[in-house]
Amino acid sequence: MEIRSPQFKANVREALGNEHLQEALGKVRTGFTGKRAIARAGLPEFDELRDQARDIKNHTFSHLDLYYDMYEERVRDAGGHVHWAGDASDAREIIAEICQRHDARSVTKGKSMIAEEVALNGHLEELGMEVVETDLGEYIIQIRNEPPSHIIAPAVHLTKAQVEQSFRELHTDLPPERNLDEAASLVNEARHVLRQKYIDADIGITGANFLVAETGTSIIVTNEGNGDLTQTLPKVHIVLTSLEKMVPTLEDVSTILRVLARSATGQEYSSYTTFSTGPRRPQDPDGPEEYHVVILDNGRSGMLGTEFQDMLRCIRCGACMNHCPVYHTVGGHSYGWVYPGPMGSVLTPTLVGVDKAGHLPNASTFCGRCEAVCPMRIPLPKMMRHWREREFERHLSPRTVRWALRAWAWVARRPALYHLTASCAARVLRIAALGRGRIKQLPLAGNWTDHRDLPAPRGQTFQEMWRAGGDE
Amino acid sequence: MTDTPKVGLFVTCLVDLFRPNVGWAAVKLLRDAGCEVDVPRKQTCCGQPAYNSGDRADTREIAKGVISAFEPYDYVVAPSGSCGGMIARHYAELFDEGSDWRARAEVLGAKTHELISFLVDIRGMKSVDTEFGGTVTYHDSCSGLRELGIKEQPRALLASVRGLELKEMEDAEVCCGFGGTFCVKYPDISNQMVERKAGTASATQPDMLLAGDLGCLMNMAGKLKRQGSGVQARHVAEVLAGLTDEPPIGEAD
Numbered sequence: 001m002e003i004r005s006p007q008f009k010a011n012v013r014e015a016l017g018n019e020h021l022q023e024a025l026g027k028v029r030t031g032f033t034g035k036r037a038i039a040r041a042g043l044p045e046f047d048e049l050r051d052q053a054r055d056i057k058n059h060t061f062s063h064l065d066l067y068y069d070m071y072e073e074r075v076r077d078a079g080g081h082v083h084w085a086g087d088a089s090d091a092r093e094i095i096a097e098i099c100q101r102h103d104a105r106s107v108t109k110g111k112s113m114i115a116e117e118v119a120l121n122g123h124l125e126e127l128g129m130e131v132v133e134t135d136l137g138e139y140i141i142q143i144r145n146e147p148p149s150h151i152i153a154p155a156v157h158l159t160k161a162q163v164e165q166s167f168r169e170l171h172t173d174l175p176p177e178r179n180l181d182e183a184a185s186l187v188n189e190a191r192h193v194l195r196q197k198y199i200d201a202d203i204g205i206t207g208a209n210f211l212v213a214e215t216g217t218s219i220i221v222t223n224e225g226n227g228d229l230t231q232t233l234p235k236v237h238i239v240l241t242s243l244e245k246m247v248p249t250l251e252d253v254s255t256i257l258r259v260l261a262r263s264a265t266g267q268e269y270s271s272y273t274t275f276s277t278g279p280r281r282p283q284d285p286d287g288p289e290e291y292h293v294v295i296l297d298n299g300r301s302g303m304l305g306t307e308f309q310d311m312l313r314c315i316r317c318g319a320c321m322n323h324c325p326v327y328h329t330v331g332g333h334s335y336g337w338v339y340p341g342p343m344g345s346v347l348t349p350t351l352v353g354v355d356k357a358g359h360l361p362n363a364s365t366f367c368g369r370c371e372a373v374c375p376m377r378i379p380l381p382k383m384m385r386h387w388r389e390r391e392f393e394r395h396l397s398p399r400t401v402r403w404a405l406r407a408w409a410w411v412a413r414r415p416a417l418y419h420l421t422a423s424c425a426a427r428v429l430r431i432a433a434l435g436r437g438r439i440k441q442l443p444l445a446g447n448w449t450d451h452r453d454l455p456a457p458r459g460q461t462f463q464e465m466w467r468a469g470g471d472e
Numbered sequence: 473m474t475d476t477p478k479v480g481l482f483v484t485c486l487v488d489l490f491r492p493n494v495g496w497a498a499v500k501l502l503r504d505a506g507c508e509v510d511v512p513r514k515q516t517c518c519g520q521p522a523y524n525s526g527d528r529a530d531t532r533e534i535a536k537g538v539i540s541a542f543e544p545y546d547y548v549v550a551p552s553g554s555c556g557g558m559i560a561r562h563y564a565e566l567f568d569e570g571s572d573w574r575a576r577a578e579v580l581g582a583k584t585h586e587l588i589s590f591l592v593d594i595r596g597m598k599s600v601d602t603e604f605g606g607t608v609t610y611h612d613s614c615s616g617l618r619e620l621g622i623k624e625q626p627r628a629l630l631a632s633v634r635g636l637e638l639k640e641m642e643d644a645e646v647c648c649g650f651g652g653t654f655c656v657k658y659p660d661i662s663n664q665m666v667e668r669k670a671g672t673a674s675a676t677q678p679d680m681l682l683a684g685d686l687g688c689l690m691n692m693a694g695k696l697k698r699q700g701s702g703v704q705a706r707h708v709a710e711v712l713a714g715l716t717d718e719p720p721i722g723e724a725d
Contacts, residue, residue: 012660325647329664363658365651365665366524367614388526397526401657409522409530413537418516422489437724438697447656451663452694455490455722462483462492466511 001119001147003352005336008359015330020159025328028156032322035266036373042268049259054377056252057244057313061304067213067246074216078278080291088118091296095120095205095238096127098292102236104129104202110220110227111135112207113151113316114240114296116338117351120205132197134226136190143170149332151339152264152318157331160186194226204234204288208241209315210256211293214249217277218293221260221270228274237276237288242296244312256315259375264317299351307386311346313376320370320380326363335360342370342380349387358396361387419463426457426464479507480545482538482584484555485517486686487707491721494686497713498551498587504713505595507547514541518555523562524652532566536573539563539580547594548584551709552685553616554652556586561619586616587709588684592625599632602714606679607637610708611669611692612645613685626684626708633711639676646672650691666695674703680720682708693721 004011015021040046060067072082085091091114099107107129109115121131121142133142137155141148144166148154155163164180167189180186206227208218218239220227231237247253261267280287303309321327321341332340337357339347345360354361361384370380391397411418433439433456442449479502487494495511502509519534538559542548550556560581567574591597608630616622630638649655649665656662669692673681681696681703683689693705704720719725 009658009660012658016660016664325649325665326661329661329668363654363661365614365647365649365654365662367647367651368618369614369645369647372618385524385526388524389528390526392526392528401525405522405525405527406530409519409527409534412516412519412522413530413533415514415516415537415541419513422485426489435724437719438694438722440698445656447659448694451659451698452666452691453697453722455690455693455697457490458492458718460492462488462495463511463513465492466495467513 001116001338003337003356005348005352005357005360008334008336008363011334011336012330015334018331020162021157021331024157024159025331028150028322029328032266032318036263036319036322037266039262039266039268043258043262046259046262049255050375050377053256053259053315053375054313056247056255057376060246060248061244061309061312064243064246064304067248068243071211071213071216071246074214075278075291075293076216078216078291079281080216080278080293083292083294085118085294085296085298087298088296091118091240091294091298092120092123094294095240096123098236098238099124099129099203100127102202104236106130106132106197106201107203107205108132108134108198108201108230108234109138109204110206110222110230111138111154112205112240113148113338114207114242115205116148117298118240118296120240132194132201134194134198134230135222136187136224136226139190139194140166147333147338149340150318150321151316151343157333198229198233201230201234203236203238204230204232205238205240206231208239208245208293209260210247210253211241211245211295212247212250212253215277217250217275219253219276220274221257221272222274223265223267223271225272228272231274231276231288232286235288236290236292237279239276239291239293240296241293242298243300244314260315260317263319263373263375303350308346308350308383310378311343311350311383313378314343314347315376316343317375319373319375323369323373325367325369326365342384343378346380346383346387354387354390354394355396358387358391361385362391419461422461423464426459426461429454429457430459432456476506476508477546478544479509479547479549480542481509481511482515482518482542482548482550482555482559483511484550484552484686486690487551490690491686491707493715493718494551494707494709497707497709497715498549500713500715501587501591501600501709502549504600505591505597507595510545512541518550518558520554520558521653523558523566528566535563535566535577539573539576542580543576546583547590548580549587549590550584551587551707552687553586553613553620553622554685554687556584557615557619560584586620586622586684588626588629588712589616589620589622592628597629600629600712600714602712603634603636604711604714604716605635607639607677608680608682608711609639609641609673609676609678610644611641611648611673611681611683611688613683613688614647616684617645622684626682629712630682630708636711639678641672641676643672648688648692650687652687655691662691666691670695670699670701674701678703680711681705682711684708689721697722
C-alpha cells in the first residue's frame, strides 16, 4: 500500500473539506464511545482484567521463543504448517506459492489488517487470481478501491448513501428498482452476492486475533460469520498473522476476550469466536484439507526490548481511535497508511520509518483519552512522545521549530532574563490589543489568529505585580 | 509539618504573562485554606513545550531549575492540571533511575498539586464564601482529568458559590484542541476541535465557561470571541476566589 503519511497535512485539508466523511465521523464520535462506556460500566472488574491482560502479554513477550517452539510443534502435530515471513514481500510470496501450488483461481478473505499491511490482494490479482473480501466493510472498500479507514470498521468513513451508490453501480444484474434504504438491505445484498463466492473459492485466507501456544490454535473474532465460511469451505485455509498475536493458554485468551469486544464495539462478546487447529480430521464433517499459518515479523521483533515493546500488546480493538478527538476530526485515511489513530501513530513509524510517518506522533494533543480506554494499558501518548524524541535527536523536526524551541528553552533556563522578556511581551501585546482585550491578527502567530482571537495580557506579569507587593 | 504549610505557588508561564488575576485568585484561595504562600522568583515554565517536542535535554535543564526553586516548600501548587501533572507525573522520568536528580524529582513530584484538587483533597476545603450570579459550564482539561483525577473537586466547590448554577455540557471530557504546541503545529485540526468544543459549550447557553487550565481557556475563549459569542470565559479559581472584577478572558476593560 502506498504510504501517504508524509502528506499528512494535505490529507487533513482534504478530509476536513469532505462532507460525506465529516457526516460519517459524527457517528464514530457518539456510537462507539457510548456503547463501550455501557459495556465497561457493566463489568466492575474491567480494570483488573486490563491489568491481567497486560501482564499476560508482557509475560509472553519475555518468553516468546519458548511459546513459539511450543506453538509450532502443536500446529505440526495437528497436521498444519507454520511459515515465517520476515517482511511484507516474504509474506506475499509464501501465500502466492501456496495458492499457485493449488492452481487457485479464486480466493476469499476474512478481514485481516496484516493482509492490508503486506498489500496481499494486489499481488494475488497480478498473478491472475480473483480475490474477494467477505467482511462487509472490507467488501465495500474493495469494490470502491479504497484502503480501510479503521482497523475494525474499514468502511466507517462512508455514509449509507455512498454504499448504496457503489452497490447499484457494481451489482447491475440486480433489479434497479430494489430498495436499499436500510442497512439491513445492504447487508442482505452483499450476502447474496458473496454466497456463491464462498462456494467457488479455492483458498480461504483469514487473519488471527490470537495464536495459542498450548494448543497450536488460531482464533478469529468476528460478527458476520463470514470468517467461518471463508476458512471452512475452501480446501486450503491460510492464516496470515503477525508475531505479537501469541498467548500461552486458552485461559489467557478468555481473559483478553473479556476486554476485547467490550472495548471494540461495546459487545460482551463478538457474535463469533472461532478456533482453528490444523486441517480437517477424518472424523470432521467439514473443514480445509490444508492449514497454513503465515507469521509476519516486518519490524516487530525489533520492538522487543525497546521503549516501543508495549505497543506489541495491542489487540486491535480500535478503542483508541474510537475515542481520539483527532481521529474524529480527520478520519483514518489522513494517517496515510494501514493503521490510523493513536495506535497507528505509534506503530506506523516503527513499520515504515519515522522519516515518513513523522507527522503521526506529532498530531496529538496528548489528551490521554486513548490510554484511558486501552484494554491493554498501552501508554500511547508516552510512546508518541518517544517518537518525537527520536525525531528531535535525528533532526527530523522542522529547523524553524527546533531553533524557536532552543531559543525559548535558553531563555527559560535564565529566570531574570525570562521575567524581563515576559514583562516586555505583556506590555507590547497589551498595546497590540488596542484596548479590545484581544488580538485579531498577530505577525508570526497566524496559526493561532487565523482561527481564533488571542486574549491579550493585562500589561504587567504576575511576577512583576507580586514583586511590587501587589498582594499587600 | 506545621498547621500553616508553606506553599510555593507555581504561577505557570501563561498565567504569569496573560492572566495574573488567576495567580491572585490562587493566592487568595490558598490563604483561605490556611497556607502561607510564596512565589519563588526563580521559576519560569515547567518545560512542557520542550518535553512534548522531544527535546529531552532542554526539558531536563528546565526541570532542574524548577526542582531547585521549589524544594524548600512543603507543597508546590499550580493553577493548572497540565503544569501540575508535568511536575508531579513526568519530572522523575526525565532522570536516570538511581540518580540524585531522580530522587529529588520524585520528592518534588509527590508534593506537587493542581490548585483546586489541593484545596479539596489535601486541605479539606468543602466550600467557598463567595457569590456569582449566573449559569456556568465547566470544561474538564485533559491533563488534570486523566493524569491527576480532577473531576469532582471543582464541581464540589462551585456548588457552594451562592447564585451560581452549573449546567454540564455534552462531552465535557473531550479535548478542546489546544494541546500546547499542537494548536499551532496543526492549526486546521485544532480549529475543528475547538469549534466543536465552542459548540457544545454554547449549547448549554451559559453566561460563563470555566476550566482549570489557562491554555485551554485561551483557546476556547479565543474561538468564542472570534465567533462573536456572548459566552464569557474565566479560570475556575477566579470565580471561586470571588475575583471577578477583572474583565473575563479576552474582554475589553
